[in-house]
Amino acid sequence: MSDEYEESAVNSDDDNNTDSPAQANVENESDSDAESEPAVKRPKVEDHTKLVATHYNEIEEKGLAERSQSRIVFMRNFNNWIKSMLINEYLNKLKASQKLGSPLRVLDMCCGKGGDLLKWEKGGITHLICTDIADVSLEQCESRYKKLNNRFDNRFGKVFTAEFFACDSTLVRLRERYKDPSMELHLVSCQFAFHYCFESMGQAECMIRNAAECLAPDGYFIATIPDANEIMRRQRQAGNRSFGNDVYNIEFICDTEKPPLFGAKYKFKLEGVVDCPEFLVHFPTLVKLCKKYGLKLESKVGFADYFQKSLPDGKGLLSRMQALETYPAQKNAKLVGKDEDYAHAQEYLGQNSKGDRFKVVGTLSKPEWEVATLYLVCAFRKCKTMWDAEGKPVYDC
Numbered sequence: 001m002s003d004e005y006e007e008s009a010v011n012s013d014d015d016n017n018t019d020s021p022a023q024a025n026v027e028n029e030s031d032s033d034a035e036s037e038p039a040v041k042r043p044k045v046e047d048h049t050k051l052v053a054t055h056y057n058e059i060e061e062k063g064l065a066e067r068s069q070s071r072i073v074f075m076r077n078f079n080n081w082i083k084s085m086l087i088n089e090y091l092n093k094l095k096a097s098q099k100l101g102s103p104l105r106v107l108d109m110c111c112g113k114g115g116d117l118l119k120w121e122k123g124g125i126t127h128l129i130c131t132d133i134a135d136v137s138l139e140q141c142e143s144r145y146k147k148l149n150n151r152f153d154n155r156f157g158k159v160f161t162a163e164f165f166a167c168d169s170t171l172v173r174l175r176e177r178y179k180d181p182s183m184e185l186h187l188v189s190c191q192f193a194f195h196y197c198f199e200s201m202g203q204a205e206c207m208i209r210n211a212a213e214c215l216a217p218d219g220y221f222i223a224t225i226p227d228a229n230e231i232m233r234r235q236r237q238a239g240n241r242s243f244g245n246d247v248y249n250i251e252f253i254c255d256t257e258k259p260p261l262f263g264a265k266y267k268f269k270l271e272g273v274v275d276c277p278e279f280l281v282h283f284p285t286l287v288k289l290c291k292k293y294g295l296k297l298e299s300k301v302g303f304a305d306y307f308q309k310s311l312p313d314g315k316g317l318l319s320r321m322q323a324l325e326t327y328p329a330q331k332n333a334k335l336v337g338k339d340e341d342y343a344h345a346q347e348y349l350g351q352n353s354k355g356d357r358f359k360v361v362g363t364l365s366k367p368e369w370e371v372a373t374l375y376l377v378c379a380f381r382k383c384k385t386m387w388d389a390e391g392k393p394v395y396d397c
């Protein structure tokens with residue numbers, strides 16, 4: 001695949017980019033100083049983070065019945081399955097290198113309403129820090145945790161200990177808000193949220209420092225983010241600032257010829273789930289910034305490839321989570337999409353029609369698959385920290 005965004009000429013002098021020339025600063029690793037404060041500047045024109053918080057706070061928590069009626073129910077389940085596989089993969093790596101009974105402390109940065117709490121419970125972690133800019137979402141997350149805990153409390157003791165606080169991870173140093181600011185973490189997870197920090201370099205640095213600075217050596221930072229290359233590829237293919245399908249739409253609000261490194265803003269609409277400004281994450285810049293804070297790229301995989309890679313271990317869970325739709329529709333069920341959205345499934349069945357067993361297949365409708373494949377998973381490993389003569393951290397990356 002051609003790297004539409006990564007290789008594109010970058011407009012680092014863009015007026016929207018309120019920071020110092022981004023490319024120069026990111027490239028110059030000799031400037032690396034993880035102890036210095038990231039230059040956090042509030043956006044001049046609008047405060048997007050407030051917009052994001054209001055947006056997420058206002059999303060109502062829907063019941064199971066209502067969720068199952070959604071046009072994108074299988075894609076949401078599929079995304080949730082991807083998160084489960086990613087979280088399990090890295091928790092398992094950590095457990096494999098730890099002594100039995102060792103603590104397993106996790107930061108769920110931008111945790112939302114706590115959609116991953118059960119994953120943390122199943123993963124056997126010992127402590128969880130939950131933070132999000134949307135205070136109403138965070139309250140819902142905390143009450144979900146309490147319910148989960150009550151289920152376990154009498155019989156087994158606490159499921160895991162947890163702390164919750166609302167704040168903007170792109171502007172605030174999180175460790176100062178932890179109950180124990182000296183605490184070492186083993187895993188930092190940021191699911192479907194990291195891209196908000198690419199509004200400016202200061203915000204990106206602040207978020208990355210939050211992800212990195214409390215991680216123990218060989219701990220991991222894992223994330224799911226929109227794939228900027230794929231987004232730019234589709235934009236170029238459409239030849240329009242605005243493109244999408246029945247279920248999603250992206251509309252650029254920045255220069256699409258030379259998108260800036262930071263502040264490459266677009267509006268993302270998805271069936272009433274998200275409709276607020278997002279920012280392209282220029283991946284090579286992310287890798288450089290992460291290195292500055294001692295995080296080394298371990299893996300970067302698009303959702304389609306991650307699905308293939310995880311399928312052998314994740315088949316059972318995929319079916320339990322109803323992460324694919326059964327095609328053709330079974331008795332009393334109705335497909336979420338139109339007939340033509342399943343041409344690929346029909347073709348597949350045509351090729352495999354050797355007997356009854358092959359007459360159904362698990363799939364996603366084309367419009368849902370086109371949304372899922374806008375994303376990638378990535379993981380960074382925390383390098384060992386050494387200290388130079390001036391007392392500054394130097395990472396063995």
Ligand SMILES: C[S@@+](CC[C@H](N)C(=O)[O-])C[C@H]1O[C@@H](n2cnc3c(N)ncnc32)[C@H](O)[C@@H]1O
Nearest residue numbers: 056110111112115132133134168169191193196
């Ligand atoms: C798509 S939701 C994902 C929630 C959760 N991680 C999940 O996977 O279910 C994005 C979340 O990021 C949060 N968020 C966005 N910008 C943030 C920021 N600057 N600081 C903290 N949280 C932020 C939103 O409030 C929202 O809860």
